[in-house]
Amino acid sequence: MIESLLKSDKAELTQSARKGSPVVLSTRVRLARNLVGTPFPERASSAQRSDIMTRCAEQIADLPQMKHGTFFDIAELSDLEKQVLVERHLISRELCESESGSGVFINKDQTCSVMINEEDHLRIQFLKTGFNLRSVWKQMDRFDSGLESELDVAFSHEFGYLTACPTNLGTALRASVMMHLPGLVISEHMDKVIRAVNQLGITVRGLFGEGSDATGHVFQISNQQTLGESEQGIMSRLGSVFKTIIDHEINARFKYLEENRARLLDQIGRGFGVLQNAHVLNSNEAMNLLSLMRLAVDFEMLPEANRSDVDRLFIECQPGHIQFSAGEGIEPEARDLCRADTLREEFARLPALDFDKMNKLG
């Protein structure tokens, strides 16, 4: 069912990495919305859930932003297909486990997805590569206003948009960026950064792994609080914290380069060699090697044009994607062989690392 999504040559996350975006991989904004008169999904009967799905699906399909979009009924997707959609950040794990009467709309370039009957009746998400808070919010705002002109959303002047969980009240807005932070991890500053931003009501979590040394050095950073602050307020506060983190990351990279030039060149060089020659690669190792390759693009050792290949491989080397493209239920060990095959093929096409570029730096 989902083949066309994977084959699309217009998919935002896998095809269009933003030029000159060394730290931020992507920006995401999500809103929660509920309709008046029907209990939230968890307490709704299955008849009420399917009524919500029908009513929302009708309106969403009508919106211009969803032109040529696709609707998936979660009950009709296999576990593997759901995993692939999770890995592409198009649906949540919670939606995968929901009972009947849940679904998701995904637009053509996969920048917008709307989950129906997740924790709330509607969970709308817009996603763009690069650091793009304001433009992503603008798109979201228009989409939301379009929906609201047809659907009666649950709202109170005191609490704002009413959501199943009170932690989402008010704007019901969660804005986040995906950041690649190898400099802060290697220099062991990540714990400090996480503690500092936690105190500002901002959450950091590893995308592929745990804690402060997440696999692939990719972190998702988002606001925790949604009530008592306007959308613009939330985003400008987040924006300035994000900029500070980016500055620290860049400084950490150059400091590391200054103090450990040979070691860094060696790591990147060896990583490139492994990707071109390995025959067995597990998910963790692949993510960590890809992280080094993204760094190589940032240091101009690999052409900027290959940034989107690296970012695409971050997605396509996850277990669900590998298993899906292998075409059958393969064992984890066979998956590691397929992953290595894919990466070998991809990296055979890349030019040799340009170590001279790096030697001119710093």
Add this chain to the structure above:
Amino acid sequence: MAENLKCSHCNNPATVHLTQIVNNKIIKVDLCESCAQAKGVTDPEGFSLADLLSKAPLTPESGQPQITCPDCGLTTADFRRTGRLGCAACYQSFVPLLRPALEDMHAGTVHKGKVPEVALSRQTNVAELKGLENALQSAIDEEAYEDAAKYRDQIRAIHQAVEAGKVDKASATETVQS
């Protein structure tokens, strides 16, 4: 390092100490290993003190008002167990429980963001129209035609206002990136 701290949920020695600034207030929580685990503090998916404080404590507290939502039947016990409400109407029923929790959870307790003007005015219009249609019917029944004409005009005016106020969906296309 204070060694005698007790877990805020059981009386075991606390080994996990959390500090977070929420709403310009410093909030500190001390937990033992097992309560920290049960609360998801060690959860790699990330956690927030705001969430932690909003979730039901491990042991039920007495003296909480017992509320049942008239619309969906959610009870205080349900809310404390899941940390979630059942329907929009719950937000009226559970206000006494919610207000103090929201102060710790969010930057403020009153919404400052976007207001769905179109949806709200439509909901008001629907209520108003219903009243006017009733009035129109009884005016006709009583053969009070002057009144009936007046109600009919008012109904028409509301319909026109609704049409004029609708967000022009076509205009939304221009910002959609191709």
